[in-house]
Amino acid sequence: MALRVGVIGGGQLARMMIAPAVELGIDIRVLAEDQGMSAQLAATAVGDYRDLDTVRRFAADVDVVTFDHEHVPQDVLRALVADGVAVHPGPDALRFAQDKLDMRARLAELDVPQPEWARVADAGELQRFLDAHGGRGVVKTPRGGYDGKGVRVVSAAAEAEDWFAGLAGGDALLVEELVPFVRELAQQVARRPSGDLAAYPVVETVQRDGVCAEVVAPAPGVDAEHAAEAARIGREIAEGLGVTGMLAVELFQTEDGRILVNELAMRPHNSGHWSQDGAVTGQFEQHLRAVADLPLGDTRPIAPWSVMINVLGGPADAGMLDRVPAALAASPGAKVHTYGKAPRPGRKVGHVNVAGADLEEALRRARSAAAAFD
Template sequence: MSSFSPIGPVVGIVGAGQLARMSQPPAIALGVELRVLANTPDESAARVIVDTRLGDYRDLGDLRDFANGCAAITFDHEHVPTEHIRALAADGHAVHPGADALVHAQDKAVMRERLTAIGVPCPAWARVSSAEDVSRFADEHGWPVVLKAVRGGYDGRGVWVCESAEEVAEAFTAGVEVLAEAFVPFARELAVLVARSPHGQGVSYPVVETVQQDGICVEVLAPAPGLDPEDAAQAQRIGLKIAHELGVTGLLAVEMFETADGLVVNELAMRPHNSGHWTIEGSTTSQFEQHLRAVLDLPLGSPAMTAPVVVMANLLGGDDPDLFKRYEHVFAHDPGVKLHFYGKEVRPGRKIGHVTAFGTDLEEVRARARHAAVYLTTGEYA
């Protein structure tokens, strides 16, 4: 490192994926210096952040070296061991979210226990450790049963939707702790993103609809089309309540099912979230800026939308690694669409970027986002 004298505070992000990468634009604007802990120098965020440190997020020594000099520490992912987070806090570091909050995003059983205790609607659930446990659970709640790895699941991995007792075995071969949940017959999936600062201020973004394929979010519609205003307010209350009760600092994304009987909470994440990427152009304060403000305990920014309708479509890698050659058509076709590439190697099915369109008419805006996403990833005209 050279002899930089920071103008603003240094925020350390453990992990160097696309969430850390997309934090760099608001950090540049705010004069906040980002530092990332990367595994390799060619990770998504490491390519665009000068103060990249190489190390292992599972190693407390590496974390301590990394944290030295940071005004706040936060995370690109949920995989840092809880005890290491406690150790950093004991060293005197401002870690957001703290270990007591983050454990609810790391451990689905702890999350279910806590949400149930504070009266947040969840699917029926139980800890299970054998196929027999699952059968007993199904006797009470019926098939299908959704089995989830208690820790470490991501983008559909670590989740098994079992239609019958025959399909249960796979979940137990992985050798991980497993949670059983009743399958929720839902109309659609929603998400609400809230931010909470250490001094207790909270804000909520508009509720969005997330469109999933094979357990991966492919599209986000903001605001959730046709959502009853009372349900929207209820979703925001649930988000703010969870943030408050769990002591979340920074962002909290709450994924929910919309059902005939109301809203049911599916998952939590405590960091910028795929369901909030639309806020980069679509909100006065992007989720990435909001997270930085929250972890620095600065007053939060307005979550107001900048356009009536915003649609984000994920780019999932195809067979062709060279997407740049497709910019020409996409930009000529639609001068208003916004591209975001993550600087990651293109691999089939991998989230390599997203596109955002905004305007006033949902069908038109959605068609624009979809056209750009399909063309960029496949070269085909959608």
């Protein structure tokens, strides 16, 4: 009987697990939030991932449960584990991707390099932190933020008053120092339940309006020391938090040469899309291997450079698929990936990968193909 992997969440990450699952002989099943989502080809159930009965029914028909996102509540996850369901990553690890305050506290225990931070429950605490850190800071909602949402750079505590007003009793916000970074990096690591790890090359990510726009692998100009430090950080976090599956560690490279942890994701991640066409084993196949406790794949690049360009927003006339021929014609060597999503401003609706021997040429070809969707 085929191994049955259940993915909670019907977005583009679940969609991109389908092809490698078929190739590996894995029976992939998806619990989608609604009809017509990106991963509808593998959707065997539609329902609320926050409802225990819905998730239990879905999990009863698979051998292992994994995720397209980190939003499944802890009580649901722990009920599945109590039922004997294999859940990867498990709730003890996933909570550090769900709550940024928990993440910062645990990384401090592990002595992982990160920005200075504090838990602030009111405007007075926030202002004291700002006063001690040059008058500016980054305030984050601990839960639910992504792609720049739930993040504010502030110069006064009053700029977060609405967030404080919305806090429930005992809750708090996270404030971090405003890091003087020269660029953003990302390190991906895969880890099996049996403990084996595999690290990908560290990459450079380019953000626009809080959303990842481009990724270059490996990070241009990264020296051996910084590459080794990024891989070490990724491995220490994966082991220290007990992550199973793919782990993405978003990083700052600072003006004084430090590597600091910004965010974590315990699933395939935008910073790893390049690996679909630029590495021996792409991140979606690797995630399936890891959660199924299969031998991990080779993470080496297949070319000196790989470039990923996100298609953000898409065509105003919603004719996404109508633009694919133009994208292919603009750059025949490009690999175009569409998400089956209706275009709207700022939304990730696809991406383009190009691998090659020359970085500038790879960037030109990838941007040319992506521009066909404007």
